[in-house]
Amino acid sequence: MLGDRQSEGHDHAITLSGNQDALATAVLAANPHTVVVLKTGGPVLMPWVDQASAVVEAWYPGEEDGAAVAAVLFGIVNPSGKLPITFPRREEDLPLCSTEQYPGVNDVAHYSEGLLVGYRWYDAKEIEPLFPFGFGLSYTTFTYSDLKVSPGSGSKNVTVEFNVTNSGRIAGAEVAQVYLGLPSLPIVPQPPRQLKGFHRVELEVGQKTHVTVSLDERSLFYWDIATHSWKVAPGPYAVSVGGSSRDLRLSESFTVE
Numbered sequence: 001m002l003g004d005r006q007s008e009g010h011d012h013a014i015t016l017s018g019n020q021d022a023l024a025t026a027v028l029a030a031n032p033h034t035v036v037v038l039k040t041g042g043p044v045l046m047p048w049v050d051q052a053s054a055v056v057e058a059w060y061p062g063e064e065d066g067a068a069v070a071a072v073l074f075g076i077v078n079p080s081g082k083l084p085i086t087f088p089r090r091e092e093d094l095p096l097c098s099t100e101q102y103p104g105v106n107d108v109a110h111y112s113e114g115l116l117v118g119y120r121w122y123d124a125k126e127i128e129p130l131f132p133f134g135f136g137l138s139y140t141t142f143t144y145s146d147l148k149v150s151p152g153s154g155s156k157n158v159t160v161e162f163n164v165t166n167s168g169r170i171a172g173a174e175v176a177q178v179y180l181g182l183p184s185l186p187i188v189p190q191p192p193r194q195l196k197g198f199h200r201v202e203l204e205v206g207q208k209t210h211v212t213v214s215l216d217e218r219s220l221f222y223w224d225i226a227t228h229s230w231k232v233a234p235g236p237y238a239v240s241v242g243g244s245s246r247d248l249r250l251s252e253s254f255t256v257e
Helices: 020-030 062-073 119-124
Strands: 035-039 054-057 142-150 158-166 172-181 194-203 208-215 221-224 229-232 235-244 247-256
Touching: 035 062, 054 062, 142 172, 142 235, 142 247, 158 172, 158 194, 158 235, 172 208, 194 208
Parallel strands: 035 054
Antiparallel strands: 142 158, 158 208, 172 194, 172 235, 221 229, 235 247
């Protein structure tokens, strides 16, 4: 069990404090059949991760900490959580990497990353994360198939449909994610993809379910700084579906005139 202690009102390093990394390295060297359980409030660096059999990110579970973690470790509960953030391999890979961005110079901070916040930064810069946004393992496996994208009239109400099947050996839940790649404009360069919808399904062994995710017009919007209004750019839109931002199983596209 490793972890940190965070609170509001201050920033902190993404390295584990004290000698926790050394402890993990020593234990994993002695017994590679070790599961590392993290109790953290955010991403942390894991220089020992390649030696670990598994890593469980438990966050801050509260008073049911022991029972919740034990249920996952002993297979009483099949985990289905997905990361809402990206875990970087190195501190240098973070999008916030200059004094001008934070804490700023002369009380002025420059948000020079633009739209490339979070996983969008890693995708645009082709940086391989340690664990990508949306990632999460299960004790079973899932397959995706039969993607169909049906744009509505103009650019409104795009419907994304596909099937998810539990292809493993025990019942479990999957959070299927729908990403959209918007056309880039000279004044508004877009990241390769953005999460626009998701749907959680619980499936028995061998069970298949049909998933429908509706994207409204706002899912296609970009902010026009000249007119101070939301707009929809003409051009091709790439639709990707999968289990994380880096595990995209199905793809299709549609065009807005």
